[in-house]
Amino acid sequence: MYTVYVLYSFTSKKLYTGFSSDFITRFHFHNEKSTKGFTKKFRPWYCIHVEFFQLIKEAMSREKT
Template sequence: MDEFVVYILYSKSFGKTYTGMTSALITRFHFHNFKSTKGFTLKYRPWIVIHVEFFNSKTEALIREKELKSGKGRDWLRLNVLPNYS
């Protein structure tokens, strides 16, 4: 059975966050930091992983990713996770 991960990356240099979902976190993290040649994450390297949540289904993970990308989710991140990294 596959396991899905919702992750949040943080670029301390730029004060930016990125939220995503994958079934291969290490590979995806490496892509964001080294292999990507276009897209949002390219401009704000280097990234660190600051939060992960694991799910048994892709549907659950996608729902949580969407929640974290909402205004309420960004507020939660700002209050509960980011203070540990600023």
């Protein structure tokens, strides 16, 4: 199962869309563990939308739209 998610940073008014096969771990990575990159700059992130897919290609396609 794959999850496409949309995160929102209230402090910076930024959106971030991603996908993962382990959403909970990935969400914690965005908020606590990443040491560089886009999501580190705009913490904290709040999950505002999720969708579930059986196939990785469906999740990847949805992430891009």
